[in-house]
Amino acid sequence: QLQLVESGGGLVQPGGSLRLSCAASGFTLDYHAVGWFRQAPGKEREGVSCISGRGGSTNYADSVKGRFTISRDNAKNTVYLQMNSLKPEDTAAYYCAASGTRYCSDYITQRDFGSWGQGTQVTVSS
Numbered sequence: 001q002l003q004l005v006e007s008g009g010g011l012v013q014p015g016g017s018l019r020l021s022c023a024a025s026g027f028t029l030d031y032h033a034v035g036w037f038r039q040a041p042g043k044e045r046e047g048v049s050c051i052s053g054r055g056g057s058t059n060y061a062d063s064v065k066g067r068f069t070i071s072r073d074n075a076k077n078t079v080y081l082q083m084n085s086l087k088p089e090d091t092a093a094y095y096c097a098a099s100g101t102r103y104c105s106d107y108i109t110q111r112d113f114g115s116w117g118q119g120t121q122v123t124v125s126s
Contacts, residue, residue, distance in 0.1 A: 002026040002115050006096050009120030012086055016124070020081040022096030022117060030054065030074035032115075033099040035108050036081045038092035038122075045095070047108025051079060059104055064090075086124045093119040 008020040022034060033052050039045040049060045049070040058070050069082040079096060097113035105112055 002098075004096050004098060004115055004117035006094060006117040006120040009094060009122045011123045011125065013126050014087060014124055016086050017082070017084045018086065018122060020083065020094055020096075020120060020122075022079040022081075024077045024079075024098065027098075027115075028074075029072070029077045029079065029098065031102060033102055033104045033112075034070075034072065034079040035097050035099065035104070035113050036070065036079075037095045037097060037108070037110065037113075038090075039095070039119075040089075040092040043092075045110060047110070048094070049081060050099075050104035050108045052104050053102030057104055059106070059108065061108065083122070086122075088124045091122060091124050093121050095119045 003025045035050040036048040051058045051070045055072045067085045072079040096117045098115040
């Protein structure tokens, strides 16, 4: 059974950091690009970052460039999202998703990703 499980969310003060993990089971992640998305209450889900199947290519939403870093450890079948300098506007449920291909598109869109995790909540507040 294909499964993605996110972890690492929580409550953090503005300026703080969190590292999210996305662990896959039932399939080998290195054949798939993996994306992180987020959805705040009352807003549409938006693409945050994507990493290619071998990790050689990454892209980011403008809102997180320079603050978030996506990485992967294919030996552990896990993708990470390191989030630094967090802002209240980063508050959202964060989801990871696996694409049907190894490659990230120029734009991080939901339609490119078919397998989704259940999400982990990130709250940035003082």
